[in-house]
Amino acid sequence: MVSSPVVPVTAAPEEPMNAVTISDVARRAGVSPATVSRVMSASRPVGPEVEARVRLAADELGYSGNGIARALRTRRTDTVGMVVPSILNPFFTTLVDSLESALHGEGKQLFLCDSRQDPAVEADHLRSLIERHVDGIVVSPVHDTESAAAVAASARAVPLVQLDRRVDVPDTDWIGLDDAEAMKLVLTHLADTGARSAAFVTSELTNSSTTLRLRGFRHWSAELGIREVRDGVVLGDYTVDSGDAAARRLLASDDRPDAIVCADDLIAMGVLRAARELGVRVPDELQVTGFDDIVFASYVTPALTTLAQPTDRMADEALRLLSLRGTPGGAGGGARISFAPRLVRRQSTR
Amino acid sequence: MVSSPVVPVTAAPEEPMNAVTISDVARRAGVSPATVSRVMSASRPVGPEVEARVRLAADELGYSGNGIARALRTRRTDTVGMVVPSILNPFFTTLVDSLESALHGEGKQLFLCDSRQDPAVEADHLRSLIERHVDGIVVSPVHDTESAAAVAASARAVPLVQLDRRVDVPDTDWIGLDDAEAMKLVLTHLADTGARSAAFVTSELTNSSTTLRLRGFRHWSAELGIREVRDGVVLGDYTVDSGDAAARRLLASDDRPDAIVCADDLIAMGVLRAARELGVRVPDELQVTGFDDIVFASYVTPALTTLAQPTDRMADEALRLLSLRGTPGGAGGGARISFAPRLVRRQSTR
DNA sequence: GAACGGTGGGCAATCGATTGCCCACTGGAA
C-alpha cells in the first residue's frame, strides 16, 4: 500500500508559526495601528512620508493581515459557499469552475460543499456555511421537498441564490435554464430529422428541472406530432448505468422509439453504450440526445447531440444577485432568471 | 438570452439579518456568556439544570454561533484550502471529491482554488488562503520551478502537503503515486501481451509526475525489451486534442509502435479517437493505455486500460499529515508517501 | 469542627483588526 516508508525527519522550525500583527507593523513604523490599517486598506488618505514608512515596515515583517480579525470587525468574509448535489457530475463540475473563476476575479474565495444527493448532508453544509458567515450561498438543492426547510432557513440568514435546480421557497432568487425551451429545441430538431416516436429517460422526479424537462418533453412532442412510445418515460438516476438499463428496456420493446431523449448527458452516454452493444445503429436506427453538453459529450462515439448551458454567464449572474441582496437597499428576492439553452448538433442525431 | 424578465419584487425582510450572539442566549438563560460557551462546546461540565436552560434559550433564539469570532480566539478555523491546476480535469475532480468527503467527516470545510495552470494565480490563491488562516493547505503545484517559491512560503506559514504533483521544497510532505511502479505495471502488461515497440505521449515536462513517468517508461521499456520507436516520446498537454494530434503523428510514421502509453487518460482518449478515425484497430493493431482511471475511461470504446489511484486513501493520508503538523509536537516535514497504483485492464489492450 | 477537595459559575482579558471621534497643526481669509 505505502511503497516508500514514511521517514519524517523532524527539524525544528525556526519560526513555529509567524504571527505578525498590525501592531507589530505599527511599532516598527512608529505609528499607531489605526494608521497602518488606513494605509493597507486605503480607507482614508495618509501622509506620503508616513505611508512609505508603513509600507516598508509591512514588507520587512512580511505582514499579510489577518482575515479572521478583519471579518469579525467588518462583518464581511469575502467568501461564498456553494452546495451541489455531486461534484463528480461533470455538469456541476463546470458550474463550480465557472463560479470559482468569477469569484477569483473579485478577490473572494469559494467554500465548496458536496451534498452527496443527501438532504441531511446538504442541511449540514448549509448550517456550517451560515456559521462561518459566508457573504452568500449558491445552492443547487438535492430534493424538491426535503431540501426546502434548510434552504429557506439559510435564505433568511444570508443572501442566497438557487442555481440550476430549485425548491419552492418564497422570495428566493433562482438562476437556471429554460427547460421548456430546451425541450422545444430538441424535439423540433428531432421532428425535422424525421423522428415519429420518442421516449424520455430521466431520473426520479424529485427535483425541479427533472420535472420541468419531462413536462416540456410531453408538451412539445404532442405539439410536434411525435408519438410517445408505450412505457416511454423511464425513471432512473443521472448515471451512465441508469441510461444503459433504460435503453435496453426500450430497445427490447416491440414499440421501439425512433429517438431517445435524455435528461442529461450521462444518461445519454449509457443509452449510446447500450445501443452499440445491442448492435443498434445511431443515428440511423435510433437518434439520441443529451442535456448539459458536458465536455465528454463530444468525445463519445457517436458524438452526442445535446443542449449547452451558459454556465459562465449563469455564475456571473448568481454573484450579481448575491451582491444585490448583500447591500442594505438591495432588491428583495423572488427573481427567476432563466437562460436560453443552445442546441449542439453532433452525430447522435441526423 | 434572459427569457424570463427579472422582476425582483422588493419585500421588506422582517429581520434584515438576525445576529443572535452568545450574550443574547446568556441573558435569556440567566447565566453568563462563559457558561453558554461551556455548554455549547462541552469544554467543561455544567450543572444539568443550567445546561437545560441554556439549550432551551439557544433553541428558542436559533443561536448557531459565530465561527469567525471563535476562530479569532481559538486560532483554528476548521478549514482547509486546496489548490489544484484545473478542477475540470476529472482526475483532480476526483481528488477534490475525496478530500471534501474526508473533511466533511471531521466537520471541516474546503476552500477550493483553481490555479488555471498559472503559477501566478496559484501564488495568489496561496496567499489568500494564508490570510484566511486555513488550518492547512493541500496543493498540487502547477509548475516544477515556478511554483516553488510560493509553495515554500506557504509551508512556512501553515501546515502544507503536496498532493500528486510536487515541487522541491525541503521539509515538505508529499503524497502521490509511485510513478515508476506504475510504468512497470503497464509495460509488463504490454510485454506480456506481445508488444515489441512503444511510444509515450505526455505533457510538457514542467511538473514532477510527468518527468517521473517518462523516466519510468524509459527504464522499464528497456528492461523488458520493448523498443522505443523513432520520435517515440511526444510532448503536448493533458488534453484529448493533444493526444489526438500525437497519435496522428505516430501512426503516420513508418516506424509505428505496437503500443502507445499515455501519461493520462485524457491523452489516451485522444489517441483512441485518432486511431478510430484513421481506421487503426485497437487493440489488435495498436494497444493503448491511460493513467488515472478517470470515470470516463470505462465509458469510451474500446474501454481504456489504465492505472487507478487510491484517491480516498490519499486524501485521508493528506489530512493525517496536516493534523500532525498542526500539533505543536507534530512531526516535521519531509515525508514522501507514495501509494501503489492498480492496473485496470480493459479493452484497449489485449 | 476545622480543613480540604471537588463542583459549578462568573469576571474580565484576549484574539487582531476597523473606525467614530477627538485633537493638533497648518495655511489662508477676514
Place this chain on the structure above:
DNA sequence: TTCCAGTGGGCAATCGATTGCCCACCGTTC
C-alpha cells in the same frame, strides 16, 4: 491678530466568542 476649514494622526470602543483565574458552596474526612 483672530478665526476657520482642512488635513493627518491617535485613542479607545467594538466585533463575538473562549478561557485562565477566582470564588462560593457543599459534602467529606479526620
